[in-house]
Amino acid sequence: MRFVTLLLLFATGNLLPLDSLAATPPRPDTKSSGQGLAAQVAAAKRLIDEWHGDYAPLHQAQQILIDLTKKAPGYAPTYVQLARVSFKSGYINRHNYEPAALESAQRYLSKALELDPTLGDAYITYAYVLFFQKNLDAAREKAAQASRLNANQTDLLILQAFLANAEKKSDDAIALANKVVATTGDKTALHQAHQELGRAYTQKKEYDQVEASYEARLKLYPQFAWDHANYSEFLSWRGKHEAAILHAEAALKLMDFGAGHAALAYAYRSKGDHLLWTIGDAR
DSSP, X not given: OOOSHXXXXXXXXXXXXXXXXXXXXXXXXXXXXXXXXXXXXXXXXXXHHTOOSOHHHHHHHHHHHHHHHHHOTTOHHHHHHHHHHHHHHTEEETTEEOHHHHHHHHHHHHHHHHHOTTOHHHHXXXXXXXXXXXXXXXXXXXXXXXXXXXXXXXXXXXXXXXXXXXXXXXHHHHHHHHHHXXXXXXXXXXXXXXXXXXXXXXXXXXXXXXXXXXXXXXXXXXXXXXXXXXXXXXXXXXXXXXXXXXXXXXXXXXXXXXXXHHHHHHHXXXXXXXXXXXXXXXX
């Protein structure tokens, strides 16, 4: 599924060359300034935030943003969201992304910061891209720059929790993620915070808390196939075989993808191993 037109365009670096973006003259449009621009970027951002594996919303967001680059090529936040479309289009699994998608994201972020060096949100997104490129030190520096600028505080807390988990600072990650849980009602932010809580509690081997983090995420987004698949694997590992099978089946009802099939196979194998080797029931 990842090898759709969106990703192929990013992989070739020809989604929309930045030279042509800079050269495109603005077209008259009553919504291409002030609140109108911000509202259109926010609409694209919502599509990206709630992307759960179906590439249609990413493509829709991409079209909104490309149109904005033609109407208002000097509006920096547009390029931050194009960067997010870019690297998400190259998602493989866990923290692994297609290198070409990350490189494309970097180009968009460089454009955003060229237009507005004080744009805190660009530094936040840049930190994630650098981390996915296995450059933790550079990611840390971008996070520090974001904290000194006008970055969204909830997004900054989530980034800081993410990096704390990467550095195995579980207690710090938990404190930061819990600040998000206590201070926002935004579903996307809460999902991300509970994801970081799950990672932190996994490091601390507090598995009931990990399970609670999965339940919280699925309460927010019951249609997120990847969470069902990941939760299934976790439940299989914990020996909760029937629940694991149910979540793997739920994942595959939502989306036909390899990780979902792998989770279901693992759930049945784990149940079979338990029946055969633990309780001696070979039926």
